[in-house]
Amino acid sequence: MAILSAPLILEPSAERKTPSGQKVYLPLNQVIADNSITCIRELPDSSVHLILSDIPYGIGAEDWDVLHDNTNSAYLGSSPAQEKAGAVFKRRGKPINGWSQADREIPKQYYEWCSSWASEWFRVLKPGGTAFVFSGRRFAHRCICALEDAGFSFKDMLCWVRDHAPHRAQRLSIVFDRRGDVISSHEWQGWRVGNLRPSFEPILWFIKPYKIGTTIADNALSHGVGPFNEEAFLRYVKGADNIINCGFSQGEGGLHPTQKPVRLMQALIELTTRQGQIILDPFAGSGSSLVAAQNLKRNFIGYEMEQKYVDLCRSRLGASDLLPFMR
Ligand SMILES: C[S@@+](CC[C@H](N)C(=O)[O-])C[C@H]1O[C@@H](n2cnc3c(N)ncnc32)[C@H](O)[C@@H]1O
Numbered sequence: 001m002a003i004l005s006a007p008l009i010l011e012p013s014a015e016r017k018t019p020s021g022q023k024v025y026l027p028l029n030q031v032i033a034d035n036s037i038t039c040i041r042e043l044p045d046s047s048v049h050l051i052l053s054d055i056p057y058g059i060g061a062e063d064w065d066v067l068h069d070n071t072n073s074a075y076l077g078s079s080p081a082q083e084k085a086g087a088v089f090k091r092r093g094k095p096i097n098g099w100s101q102a103d104r105e106i107p108k109q110y111y112e113w114c115s116s117w118a119s120e121w122f123r124v125l126k127p128g129g130t131a132f133v134f135s136g137r138r139f140a141h142r143c144i145c146a147l148e149d150a151g152f153s154f155k156d157m158l159c160w161v162r163d164h165a166p167h168r169a170q171r172l173s174i175v176f177d178r179r180g181d182v183i184s185s186h187e188w189q190g191w192r193v194g195n196l197r198p199s200f201e202p203i204l205w206f207i208k209p210y211k212i213g214t215t216i217a218d219n220a221l222s223h224g225v226g227p228f229n230e231e232a233f234l235r236y237v238k239g240a241d242n243i244i245n246c247g248f249s250q251g252e253g254g255l256h257p258t259q260k261p262v263r264l265m266q267a268l269i270e271l272t273t274r275q276g277q278i279i280l281d282p283f284a285g286s287g288s289s290l291v292a293a294q295n296l297k298r299n300f301i302g303y304e305m306e307q308k309y310v311d312l313c314r315s316r317l318g319a320s321d322l323l324p325f326m327r
Pocket of ligand 1: 034035036259303305306
């Protein structure tokens with residue numbers, strides 16, 4: 001019978017050596033106020049056990065989510081309709097007068113943005129390790145292709161069921177009413193413009209392929225990752241399904257515009273890692289994944305570009321008095 005070695009508990013900011021003997025710094029249990037796309041280049045190869053990240057979806061929900069250079073005024077949120085619609089649609093990318101060729105470049109530019117970090121994610125993850133990526137429904141396919149092209153294997157698409165998704169599709173009859181077109185308003189009763197209620201978000205499950213000629217069992221012994229812990233996962237959900245119902249605890253929400261529940265993050269962490277392992281979130285936001293890692297005695301490395309969210313992460317982690325990580 002194989003005996004699993006004791007989990008590795010690392011000290012914060014552990015020093016590691018590369019195969020050539022060069023010392024490298026692993027900023028453990030830190031939230032780094034910087035751009036992850038450049039900073040991750042400083043992490044050693046095959047050093048993290050899990051990448052868990054709710055990445056920008058590229059749908060223009062916030063300024064950091066505009067990942068294209070389209071100058072169509074609708075996309076920049078300054079069309080008269082968007083001005084009138086209020087905060088919700090201020091920055092959202094909705095062409096109002098049909099699709100131009102430039103509008104159709106937006107998904108490709110999202111692919112290019114994902115490609116700008118995917119190879120580095122691949123390099124720092126351990127063989128057999130998981131990358132869970134929260135993605136938007138509209139551009140998930142571009143993210144999948146970017147990560148596949150960087151070397152990842154796309155294992156599955158999980159479906160996170162959102163508790164209270166708002167249904168924002170506009171009634172067409174109201175549009176005609178505003179125009180004073182009573183006949184069309186009557187004819188188009190019951191029709192809407194927009195989407196059905198967005199009741200789920202995809203969580204993309206990638207793995208870094210492990211060594212040819214070995215098995216997941218071998219990989220679990222050599223790198224500590226590869227299989228999944230169904231027993232632990234079932235502490236959070238009713239069944240071992242790829243549709244996940246795991247919502248916010250009371251009073252938890254409202255910290256970040258795209259916040260995710262800590263319980264959901266914990267379920268994904270317990271599914272794929274063991275105590276003492278290292279979890280990386282390059283787009284930490286308010287730090288839900290980092291809090292989940294801390295709760296479960298995993299080490300973490302978080303990056304967040306906006307100082308107000310870095311401060312929020314640090315206070316949620318009970319570490320508001322920590323000095324920022326210094327390079
Ligand atoms: C989708 S949100 C994450 C929300 C998080 N899941 C939570 O529960 O609060 C993505 C975050 O990534 C940050 N961000 C965007 N680009 C970044 C970059 N290049 N480096 C670091 N952070 C970035 C944004 O400021 C934003 O807070």
